[in-house]
Amino acid sequence: MKVRLPVREAILHRRTYEAPAEGRSDKVRLDFNENTAGCSPAVRRALAKLTSNQLAMYPEYQAPTQRLARYFRVRPEELLLANGGDDALRVFFDTFVEPGTSILICEPTFPMYRYYAEIYGARIVVLRYGSQMEFPLKEVVTALRKKPRVVFIANPNNPTGTLLRENELRTILLAATHTAVVMDEAYAEFSGFSAVPLIRNYPQLFVTRTFSKVAGLASLRLGAVIACEKSLAMVRRAMPPFPVNLAALVAAEAAVADRATMLGYVKEVKRLRVWFAAELRKLGAETFSSAGNFLLANFGPDGPALFYKLEKQGILLRDRSKDIGPGFVRITIGTQSEMKLVLKAIRKELRAPA
Numbered sequence: 099m100k101v102r103l104p105v106r107e108a109i110l111h112r113r114t115y116e117a118p119a120e121g122r123s124d125k126v127r128l129d130f131n132e133n134t135a136g137c138s139p140a141v142r143r144a145l146a147k148l149t150s151n152q153l154a155m156y157p158e159y160q161a162p163t164q165r166l167a168r169y170f171r172v173r174p175e176e177l178l179l180a181n182g183g184d185d186a187l188r189v190f191f192d193t194f195v196e197p198g199t200s201i202l203i204c205e206p207t208f209p210m211y212r213y214y215a216e217i218y219g220a221r222i223v224v225l226r227y228g229s230q231m232e233f234p235l236k237e238v239v240t241a242l243r244k245k246p247r248v249v250f251i252a253n254p255n256n257p258t259g260t261l262l263r264e265n266e267l268r269t270i271l272l273a274a275t276h277t278a279v280v281m282d283e284a285y286a287e288f289s290g291f292s293a294v295p296l297i298r299n300y301p302q303l304f305v306t307r308t309f310s311k312v313a314g315l316a317s318l319r320l321g322a323v324i325a326c327e328k329s330l331a332m333v334r335r336a337m338p339p340f341p342v343n344l345a346a347l348v349a350a351e352a353a354v355a356d357r358a359t360m361l362g363y364v365k366e367v368k369r370l371r372v373w374f375a376a377e378l379r380k381l382g383a384e385t386f387s388s389a390g391n392f393l394l395a396n397f398g399p400d401g402p403a404l405f406y407k408l409e410k411q412g413i414l415l416r417d418r419s420k421d422i423g424p425g426f427v428r429i430t431i432g433t434q435s436e437m438k439l440v441l442k443a444i445r446k447e448l449r450a451p452a
């Protein structure tokens with residue numbers, strides 16, 4: 099049967115997103131900024147208690163939202179749960195972006211802003227981080243004069259690790275009188291800074307968070323949007339009725355109740371981040387200061403061959419040679435033994451003494 103499907107223009111001109119590499123579970127996975135220590139044992143206990151009846155019911159959100167709002171130190175009216183951080187980002191397109199309107203991003207950054215913008219047929223205005231991965235504050239303020247619908251800022255930024263502080267953020271907010279300012283705080287717990295306390299003063303401010311990283315729940319997909327009640331009410335209109343599953347809610351509640359595990363993981367990441375960067379510098383790599391659970395490094399022109407050899411040994415890093423420059427790589431801070439193993443493998447390939 100001959101049929102002509104009325105596919106949208108923006109979709110016709112896209113390629114399918116290539117799913118991230120599969121078969122990673124037995125490898126040293128330092129390529130996705132996952133919590134390689136795994137989630138709290140309390141999460142697994144909580145999941146094991148779920149009953150058949152509970153699983154057969156549509157999820158109820160009031161009580162979990164109240165408890166998770168406490169974790170973020172906001173009121174339930176200021177919190178919206180979504181199906182992972184990716185989904186928390188999508189809602190801004192449904193709420194604010196019409197085909198042909200513009201969004202503002204600073205690259206290199208998390209690719210999902212560009213990804214959704216292409217699907218929604220938005221115009222993408224791109225600024226660049228500096229050579230030392232500094233945030234282009236002046237340029238952003240100037241670009242806001244053109245009133246893009248949304249500006250997306252990952253804070254800390256993935257992959258550069260760059261962190262914007264409150265005074266810089268306030269400068270942006272003052273300039274954003276006709277723009278939704280989305281602070282994507284997927285890694286906030288590692289940076290010690292969050293824009294959440296500012297939401298009541300700035301109705302244009304939206305903060306997104308995720309339970310994938312610090313809580314180690316990437317497989318369950320739970321994210322959040324935080325904003326003042328009135329602004330968030332607009333976003334709620336664009337949401338389906340059951341965006342989040344019960345297992346994710348139960349797991350997240352158990353994760354935030356076990357603060358010791360989460361704080362211990364954050365402390366360990368920060369300790370290893372400093373030590374690992376110093377070790378890489380000893381091997382001749384350039385490193386960039388990072389506020390996330392990852393590190394950007396530059397191994398120069400020999401980098402791509404090195405990353406390839408490591409991959410063959412089952413050590414997965416994120417080669418950023420194509421979008422930042424030859425030899426740039428983003429390395430997740432894993433456990434101490436994983437980081438030692440990576441260093442050993444790099445030393446061996448570079449034939450550097452231990």
Ligand SMILES: Cc1ncc(COP(=O)(O)O)c(C=O)c1O
Nearest residue numbers: 182183184208252256284308310
């Ligand atoms: C900056 C940033 N935002 C959002 C996400 C999405 O996380 P998730 O969809 O797992 O919650 C990531 C994941 O790597 C990220 O790096």
